[in-house]
Amino acid sequence: MSESLLEIHNLVTSFQTDRGWVRAVDRVSFDIPVGKTVGLVGESGCGKSVTAMSIVDLLPKPAGQVLEGEILFEGKDLRQVSDRELQKVRGGQIGIIFQEPMAALNPVHRIGKQLVEAIRLHQKISHRNALKKALSLLTEVGIPAPEERLSAYPHQLSGGMRQRVMIAIALSCDPKLLIADEPTTALDVTVQSQILDLIQKLQKERGMSTLLITHDLGVVAQCTDEVVVMYAGRIVERARTTELFAHPRHAYTQGLLASIPRLDREPQTELPTIPGQVASITDFVHGCRFCQRLEREDADPDERPTIKNIAPMHSVENCPLCVTLTPQYDVPRPVTHL
Amino acid sequence: MSQDLLHISDLKVHFPVRGGILSRTRGSVKAVDGVSLQIKEGETLGLVGESGCGKSTLGKAILRLVDPTSGVIQYAGRNITQLKPRQMLPIRERVQMVFQDPSESLDPRMSVGELLMEPLVIYGKGNAVERKQWVAALLDRVGLPAKSIDKFPHEFSGGQRQRVGIARALALNPKLIVLDEPVSALDVSxxxxxxxxxxxxxxxxxxxxLFIAHDLAVVKHLSDRVAVMYLGKIVETAHAQDLYKDPRHAYTKALIDSIPVPDPTQKRESVIVPGEVPSPLNPPAGSAFGHRMNHPKYEETIGMEMMMGEIAPDHFVVADPCCVSEEDYKAIVF
Incomplete structure (x- = not known):
């Protein structure tokens, strides 16, 4: 078993709303081993981004707050350290890539300035050396004509190029952990494969760990070592990627896998679907929330299922109705020819 | 063989780009540049391509929401390219559109009942009682509870809102629906x-x-035939099965290879396509995809007229020496 770079124990993150505090992340625990990529998947609103933002304390305050739990980065609890120390970690040892690079980059500053700012914030080097480093970073992330790009504004770059700049900024201080929050969702497929390829290549070269947040199970299958599946603020299943796709045990995971239209299968007349939709966050029950979605009458709305290890490196939220021996959703095997 | 419900030939939609103090026309964005397509009755034609390739503009041009620069659009045998707005009314009754983002395409201040009633009122269909019955039937048809009639768009989830958008498109009993990325904003389940x-x-x-999407897997699932669009032009059309089993154009292949397969045991060595879709404001002079791939034959294609040719039954590909095999190229040209 490899060592963990990041360990999260019983994380609770809540938001203040008109109807009181609601838990967006409800006792979530997982870890990221050194040098591995962990995928965090789930549908919109399941709490995956909030989990990531809780790690680096980028929640919109004061509305959103981490109320409970430990976030251990290299054994140090990030909730206990001072703001100044946390600033060193965020952007220094932990790099972050956001979904929409146009929103994350400052539109009125040149690319070079933004890179130099990030570098000099965390490293004591001269402006000239920082500029040199910025240039080598842009080259590393595959931006053509990097010298010219240093003086370009974000709007002058295409979506893919902007995302490369974001990656360069995230990598500028040689982070140990890269948090990528839907890094390719806003991009076209051909550009997506370039960016995913780049992230994987850089990760290998630098020995980084990555937390890859996505809703795309294709991206998860191709890019991650382990997967954490979230539903309605909780983790429902966690396993090695190959294991999860081969033997999904929770009905939600099975439903997700079954419902994607796939190129490598014969078209079906009807896709399997998960009925209903995620309940509103203010209506969440304490019991199994997938049962809540399916309106199962025999589910106990007050009894929260425990997390159970069912195989080495494979744990599942052990709701007796969702985890059964016979799969509730048939995850068809792919056809081999294409 | 059923008749073509929609027949588009050599359609061009160019947008002028103005600039300078006198706002003279400085150039044009060739959003749709010589597209020919047919949709038969009861058929689904998938239209795929990356953002900016002109697929949405093409969809809008069919409903004349944007005006074509040249070319002919025929609906049920009738040329609708030059019709005046009033003459378009009976066509729009038969051709409807569903938009990508239902939270933007539905008026937030109208209840679902009003939203669905509006097209019926405009077209003077039935009396108040009949309209109400029809709206109830529409809601039922798209799987929304009857009580939704008094709710407002913000009270629905994304999937339900899109059902409202679909119900609205169905209100007038159309024959053809242009679906512009109808599921892109929704979660998988x-x-x-x-x-x-x-x-x-x-x-x-x-x-x-006409199912417009950027997600090939989704398109495959719903379409009978698929057309692949790149930079304002159709590069390949074929039956959905054939297109995925035997793509002939390099861009179609690249698109298929770029999709991450949701199966960790099939790690595909993805062929990385360099660069991005060029700006339609200043497109390459020759083969657009050949230019992106830095193809050695690119120079040859500058100024070349490229035609579509049938290389297998119902499988058409553009005769681009950079992007199709030599046999296919020869088969089309000679």
Missing amino acids: VQSQVLNLLRELQVELGLSY
Whole structure:
């Protein structure tokens, strides 16, 4: 078993709303081993981004707050350290890539300035050396004509190029952990494969760990070592990627896998679907929330299922109705020819 | 062989780009540049391509929401390219559109009942009682509870809102629906519900669809035939099965290879396509995809007229020496 770079124990993150505090992340625990990529998947609103933002304390305050739990980065609890120390970690040892690079980059500053700012914030080097480093970073992330790009504004770059700049900024201080929050969702497929390829290549070269947040199970299958599946603020299943796709045990995971239209299968007349939709966050029950979605009458709305290890490196939220021996959703095997 | 419901030939939509103090026309964006397509009755034609390739503009041009620069659009044998707005009314009754983002395409201040009633009122269909009955039937058809009639768009989830958008498109009993990325904004589990609904409606009501999407897997699932668009032009059309099993154009291959397969045991060595879609404001002079790939034959294609040719039954590909095999190229040109 490899060592963990990041360990999260019983994380609770809540938001203040008109109807009181609601838990967006409800006792979530997982870890990221050194040098591995962990995928965090789930549908919109399941709490995956909030989990990531809780790690680096980028929640919109004061509305959103981490109320409970430990976030251990290299054994140090990030909730206990001072703001100044946390600033060193965020952007220094932990790099972050956001979904929409146009929103994350400052539109009125040149690319070079933004890179130099990030570098000099965390490293004591001269402006000239920082500029040199910025240039080598842009080259590393595959931006053509990097010298010219240093003086370009974000709007002058295409979506893919902007995302490369974001990656360069995230990598500028040689982070140990890269948090990528839907890094390719806003991009076209051909550009997506370039960016995913780049992230994987850089990760290998630098020995980084990555937390890859996505809703795309294709991206998860191709890019991650382990997967954490979230539903309605909780983790429902966690396993090695190959294991999860081969033997999904929770009905939600099975439903997700079954419902994607796939190129490598014969078209079906009807896709399997998960009925209903995620309940509103203010209506969440304490019991199994997938049962809540399916309106199962025999589910106990007050009894929260425990997390159970069912195989080495494979744990599942052990709701007796969702985890059964016979799969509730048939995850068809792919056809081999294409 | 059923008749073509929609027949588009050599359609061009160019947008002028103005600039300078006198706002003279400085150039044009060739959003759609010589597209020919046919949709038969009861058929779904998928239209795929990356953002900016002109697929949405093409969809809008069919409803004359943007005006074509040249070319001919025929609906049920009638040329609708030059019709005046008033003359378009009966066409729009038969051709409807569903937009990508239902939270933007539905008026937030109208209840679902009003939203669905509006087209009926405009077209003077039935009396108040009949309209109410029809709206109730529409809601039922798209799988929304009857009580939704008094709710407002913000009270629904994304998937339900898209059902409202679909119900609105169905209100006038159309024959053809242009679906512009109808499931792109939805989560996977909801996406499959909406895809199933679209398929059911097609079978029940005998609808034809132009299904515009960037997600090839989604397109494959719903379409009979698929057209691949790149930089304002159609590069390949074929039956959905043939296109995925035997893509002939390099861009189609690249698109298929770029999709991450949701199966960790099939790690595909993805062929990385360099660069991005060039700006339609300043497109390359020759083969657009050949230029992106830095193809050695690119120089040859500058100024070349490239035609579409049938290389297998119902499988058409553009004769681009950079992007198709030598045999295919020869088969089309000679």
